[in-house]
Amino acid sequence: MLLTITISISVLVTINFLLLKFSSNKTNSTAKVNKKPIVFKPAIVLKQESEKLAPTGS
Structure with a gap:
């Protein structure tokens, strides 16, 4: 059986x-x-905008 498995x-x-x-x-x-x-x-120069934070309500 071991020989058969090895050959396979x-x-x-x-x-x-x-x-x-x-x-x-x-x-x-x-x-x-x-x-x-x-x-x-x-060709286009992007302008950086300042961040506008939303009100958090706290």
């Missing part, structure tokens, strides 16, 4: 490694990457 687990592990090696979920590693940094310059 070994076969399952082998199948798992074969599926991992031959999986079709591969990505392109030769994708072109734009190396220029993107600089954001805000």
Whole structure:
């Protein structure tokens, strides 16, 4: 019984490694990457408003 369990687990592990090696979920590693940094310059200047606290009633 122990031999059967060991052989079964070994076969399952082998199948798992074969599926991992031959999986079709591969990505392109030769994708072109734009190396220029993107600089954001805000055109609108925001004004800071003073905080107006609501009355608490205490």
